[in-house]
Amino acid sequence: MKVAIVGASGETGQSIIKGLLQHGENVDITALVRPASISKPEIESVKEQGVTIVPFELEATHEELVGALTGHDVVICCIIPWSADSQKALADAAKTAGVKRFVPSAFGPSCPPDGVMALREIKEDVLNHIKKICLPYTVIDVGWWYQSTLPRLPSGKIDYALKFPMNNVIGDGNYTTALTDLRDVGKYVARIIADPRTLNSSVFVYNEIWTQEQIFTLLEKGSGEKVARNYLSKTEVEASVEAARKAYYDVDRSFANLLGLAVVQYPNSIWLRGDNLPERAKYLGYLSGKELYPDVEHVKFEEYVAEVLAGKGKAPYANRIFGFEPKDGADSK
Template sequence: MSEQLFKSFAIIGAGPNTGIHIVKAFLAIGAPILVIARPASTNVTALPADDPNLKVVRADYTSASEISTVLREHKVDVLISTVTLVFGGVVGQNVLADAAKEAGVKLFVPSEFGIKPQLAKGGLAFQKTDFAVYAKSIGLPTLRVFNGLFYEFVPWLTALADTGKFHIVNKGETPGSFTAVSDVAGYVAHILTTQPPSRLLDVEIQIEGQRATLSEIGALYKGRAPVVHCDALPTEGVVNAHFRTFFQKHVEAGGGSCGWNPVTESDDAESASKDNSRWEGHHWLTVSEALEQ
């Protein structure tokens, strides 16, 4: 007897960076999705207003009982989180996990969608590691999706958007995984609606649109923006320059690859795209294709 697929999906954090793209990916394949928005959120104004497969409710993300009530009322099988790390949303995922567990949610997709977090306190995105440990401790199955760096993230990481120059810390010659937001969103919608639960529960997904170095990506801007190699990003006019420098150094060490192992601090390039095959026949955007869009 074949397994019954997940039928009911909800997302928390449908913001412009990742969440809204996942919502639209579900709608594109005709799959219903519930958006749980903060009471004062304006992000919902960017969502389609007349799609019968879209429903929006508002709830307090800090209230496990309020979120749990919404999840139970809509009989949600899978809860997707795209809350932001930068503004502390990932830290608040424990509340969402408690709500999901209490409501009988079958799978929680936490806000990973990027590189693998470091394990030690104070390491890059270590809060995501802490959440994974917490979810396991309460018996809540998770699906963690790692896609390396978003192509769309590169202009911010290199301070191109701030200075008009493509800054590369040190040599920028270590390969990393780069994936388009649209590919990640489409992949999430595809596997959650087509894969049996046994292939998704407590699984770590590794996908990669293209393997490239920052130097190779910088070369694509030839004629449009100068490439500058530096020891650190300039601080004038560049918000969080120290963090971006730290991030680039982590990529240079190998941490930008989906094949990166935070425990051994080594990279297995062949495993970086091991789960691309779950979306059979899909064309993954290259860096140059994504930049042209």
């Protein structure tokens, strides 16, 4: 199976390439990479592991995109999620090139298509386009990354592994959500793209279900430290969503306001609303990864926390600045 990946240097892209290399059968991988990114260490590293690197611009002409995609069975797009037009152009090219399965950049929590998450609406716009042009597809959503769940410890001992510390506790902390280790995403993708049952469907995979209170308690037990909980009531969360919604839709549709909206919509959706749970995903029409692949072994959340406490964790987006990172220990939300 010939697989092309757009977004190979990203967090999800790296996990997918690793998953395909380790778990894919007869997979030949090409990473389509922006010329300016070809010398990034992530790309050098996958090249050394046998991935073919091809310079590629999403802004290229339709004919050039078709040329790059022709001969590939599967195209996986795992670029930043606010890029609907680029992804639609890629989908158009995949259609012309006769690609047998297009995987758009989803890889998020399960969520209703409209009215809950602005980022989700952008992804749905891409999916609607895919359906309009009758392109064979699979949407893969993966729950919430383990790597975005942990709060800071007073000692600062695990700060090195936290890009977005989560000391804000939604409600009483007893809402559940589905979590996945970022490193397992590729393992699931390798199974899904080789599976005829998942064609023209959405699949929801996840590792484990946790509450914030359980996460905080686990971290406290492992560290011997008391973790600060900044409780946010349902009313406070909903008010912050409404304020961010107004700032984006009524005042200024800037990128900063879109990110600001995402930052408050995510906890509302994944904790308060319960959108990111297997039963809700089923209701929304997803196939269940647990039912399709009961044999997949994943990193346990407890193992992940033990790694982080042992100094062996890794922060996502280590070299990236988003602009809403916490300052001096404040929460990122």
